[in-house]
Amino acid sequence: MSSMQDRGYEAVIGIEVHVQLKTKSKMFCADSTIFDSGDNENTSPVSIGMPGTLPVINKTAVEYSIKTGLALGCQIREKSVFSRKNYFYPDLPKGYQISQYDLPLCEKGSITFKVDGKDKTVGITRAHMEEDAGKSNHHGDYTLINYNRAGIPLLEIVSEPDIRTPQEAAEYGRTIRQVVRYLDVCDGNLEEGSLRCDCNVSVRKIGAEKFGTKVEIKNINSFRFVEKAIEYEIDRQIDLVDRGEKIIQETRLYDPDKNRTFSMRTKEDAQDYRYFPDPDLLPVIVPKQLIEKLRSELPELPRDRALRFQNDQGLPEYDALVLTTERELADYYEETAKTCKNFKASSNWVMTEVLRELNQANKDITQCPIKPAQLGKMIQLIESGAISGKIAKTVFTEMWQSGKEPEVIVKEKGLVQISDTSAIEKIIDEVLSANTAQVADYRGGRTKLFGFFVGAVMKASKGQANPDLVNKILLEKLKG
Numbered sequence: 001m002s003s004m005q006d007r008g009y010e011a012v013i014g015i016e017v018h019v020q021l022k023t024k025s026k027m028f029c030a031d032s033t034i035f036d037s038g039d040n041e042n043t044s045p046v047s048i049g050m051p052g053t054l055p056v057i058n059k060t061a062v063e064y065s066i067k068t069g070l071a072l073g074c075q076i077r078e079k080s081v082f083s084r085k086n087y088f089y090p091d092l093p094k095g096y097q098i099s100q101y102d103l104p105l106c107e108k109g110s111i112t113f114k115v116d117g118k119d120k121t122v123g124i125t126r127a128h129m130e131e132d133a134g135k136s137n138h139h140g141d142y143t144l145i146n147y148n149r150a151g152i153p154l155l156e157i158v159s160e161p162d163i164r165t166p167q168e169a170a171e172y173g174r175t176i177r178q179v180v181r182y183l184d185v186c187d188g189n190l191e192e193g194s195l196r197c198d199c200n201v202s203v204r205k206i207g208a209e210k211f212g213t214k215v216e217i218k219n220i221n222s223f224r225f226v227e228k229a230i231e232y233e234i235d236r237q238i239d240l241v242d243r244g245e246k247i248i249q250e251t252r253l254y255d256p257d258k259n260r261t262f263s264m265r266t267k268e269d270a271q272d273y274r275y276f277p278d279p280d281l282l283p284v285i286v287p288k289q290l291i292e293k294l295r296s297e298l299p300e301l302p303r304d305r306a307l308r309f310q311n312d313q314g315l316p317e318y319d320a321l322v323l324t325t326e327r328e329l330a331d332y333y334e335e336t337a338k339t340c341k342n343f344k345a346s347s348n349w350v351m352t353e354v355l356r357e358l359n360q361a362n363k364d365i366t367q368c369p370i371k372p373a374q375l376g377k378m379i380q381l382i383e384s385g386a387i388s389g390k391i392a393k394t395v396f397t398e399m400w401q402s403g404k405e406p407e408v409i410v411k412e413k414g415l416v417q418i419s420d421t422s423a424i425e426k427i428i429d430e431v432l433s434a435n436t437a438q439v440a441d442y443r444g445g446r447t448k449l450f451g452f453f454v455g456a457v458m459k460a461s462k463g464q465a466n467p468d469l470v471n472k473i474l475l476e477k478l479k480g
């Protein structure tokens, strides 16, 4: 990054994200979209492009696309058109892909997210619907084609060339994934190809207005690789320009093992595709009422939610961002806080114990064995002084293992905090008379020994003495 600036260059980056919509059936026919199906199981005459078949638009796919467009602040076109994008590829049996061209469903939006603590806004040029192609599996000297993916609905979200660093590019991708997962229109599984990023990269001298020639890096399947691929590509392009060589407009692929990009093909221009409106499909007419209905159904989006956690609940920005990464995690936190009415304590427990245990057990928040109301009740027990923070950790572990209610665990294990002054005094007296030498030292000025006494008392009480009271009474007694 800094090397790019040190060398006097700036990068210009625009990203195309292909979002696989989570519909039950395909974009233009009733084939299933289940990922694990057997090879070519999810096919029909429509999806393998038999002549004479006709496409029928999937209404849910259109609605999911509109929701995504609205969440990205886009205008929704009331009359959009499907076009044929003509090209030959073995996994594209019709010889064209049904996509949208000059009249896309969504356009002119933007998205704002945090990069290094600062707000970054990236314009969304357009988001259009299209169908996916099949998948070619190359085996040495022959290739097998699986058409299960052919015809799966995609929403292609095209950004403005507003991104300037590899880090911003990765954060942009993560934010798009977060939004479509909040909307529940895409599972966001990069490994299964449910979300694919094409990164367009060019460089220009700092201060120059004109964009350089762009190179497209296709199908990168992790956001870390998005960052690395772009880093590599920026360096490669600056080297070429510095040497006075030309950048070729082309499509490149990223090899994570070698951490470099290599040329795949020179890039076609739009006119090469001979786009024309698909005569088999009527324009998509979206009534205003439908747009407003879908708008009213949008969930609170991650950025709004994070801001609410900060402004209304007093959480630090860091907590708010971590807790809103996933909608279910934010729900879990809010449910916990609803029970115990302590936002920061809920946030602390969720961000540390809950996330750590989930991580260790390789589970996500929806599989958490502790219900948010149980965690909330446990926090209430701490607040009321019934248990100490230390005992709470024991209760938490036990809840995790047994799923029992916190108050039941406290009762069964006799974990109640001792807040009875005379009981604590008794323990302290015993500890002091067993350690007379240390008491004399303390009184002679070695006040550092205080911690030793606290520890001994807590141990003698099996961790159950109220620590505040222990401190207070010990101080008094040690004065002598």
Ligand code: ADP
Binding pocket: 012, 013, 014, 015, 016, 158, 159, 160, 161, 162, 200, 201, 202, 211, 212, 213, 214, 267, 269, 270
């Ligand atoms: P194409 O027709 O080659 O796909 P588009 O104009 O549709 O090109 O742009 C594709 C993506 O490339 C968009 O995300 C856009 O923001 C980005 N882009 C366009 N020009 C440049 C450039 N000079 N450098 C980097 N990105 C660019």
Ligand code: MG
Binding pocket: 016
């Ligand atoms: Mg394009």
